[in-house]
Amino acid sequence: MPEETSGKKQLNNFQQRVLVGIAGGALFIGGIYWSQWTFAVLFLALTLLGIREFYQLLSLRGFSPNYNAGIVLGCALFILVFLLQLNLVSLSALYALPPILFFVFISELFRKKEQPFVNIALTLLGMLYVGGSFSMLPILGFLNGQYSWQVIMGTLLLIWTSDSGAYFAGKTFGRHKLFPRISPGKTWEGWIGGAVFSLAVGYVLSMYLLDLALPYWLGIALIVSIFGVLGDLIESLLKRSLQVKDSGTIIPGHGGILDRFDSLLLVVPFIVAFLKLF
Structure with a gap:
């Protein structure tokens, strides 16, 4: 009887993951595809929730990041970059960034928390890690x-x-551990399989998504295959250091925002640099 109950629970969890994945994927794709405004609302919400989740993780270990300042300023950074792309504000608005960042220092004077400069550093880290990446x-x-x-x-x-290519290649051919100290399940064979699959998909994308030529799609695929794994490992390092399994529970069956977007957070800055420099 306990085995039957356990089996039903696993099936229910799997069904939940699938249903949430389909619904979330549809919402996500629709938000990006529909218009620039739905894109902005979608990722502004993810910026807010992601920074909040990061600070909640730190709070579990007794740290005291400034939630309000970090969330407001991280979201303000996303809005500023978005408005710059629409030419609704000028580049001179970037001069406001240093004073805005120092607001975190000033606000700490009034919080009466222990380890004020640790709090400042962690508040800025959340803004950079989540807000900075999404803002690009x-x-x-x-x-x-x-x-x-x-x-x-x-x-x-x-x-x-x-990710899918790495998973199946790792399951089939995985022998040599990639980074056992942080993520015991990852293998070199899985990483190579993911990279090959990513490059193949990049080639296909170049035939249908014509905003970029083939060399750029292959470059993005290579960046994804390298820095996507590193982003995953960085988030795993964060969770291990804080002794938690998932970054959150906001996405039923899938964990938190950081769990789902760890690769994207590291990949985006490198892709922007690649496309702007080359």
Whole structure:
């Protein structure tokens, strides 16, 4: 009887993961595809929730990041970059960033918390790790001057397919551990399989998503295969250091925002740098 109950529970968990994955995927794809405004609302919400989740993790270990300042300023950074792409504000608005960042220092004077500079550092870390990365997505969305979903959607597709390729290659051929201290399940064979699969998908994308030529899609695929894994490992390192299994529970059956977007957070800055420099 206990085995039957356990089996039903596993089936229910799997069904929940599938249903939430389908619904979330549809919402996600629709938000990016529909318009620049739905894209902005979607990722502004993810920025807010992601920074909040990061601070909640730190609070579990007794740290005291400044939730309000970090969330407000992280979201303000996303909005600023988005408005810059629409030419609704000028580049001179970037001069406001240093004073805005120092607001975190000033606010700590009034919080009366222990280890004030640890709190400041962790508050800024959340803004940079989550808010800074998500804030670079509008640059990809407006790469050619007008909003287009192609580069963002293509990047996400490459991340998902790279993960899938790595999983199946690792299950089939995995022998040599990639980073056993942090993520015992990852193997070199899995990483190579994910990279090959990602490059193949990048080639296919170049035939249908014409905003970028083949060399750029292959470059993005290579960046995803390298820095996507590193982003995953960094988030695993964070969770291990804080002794938690998942970053949150906001996505039923899938964990938290950081669990789902760990690869994207590290990949996006490198893709932006690649496309802008080359």
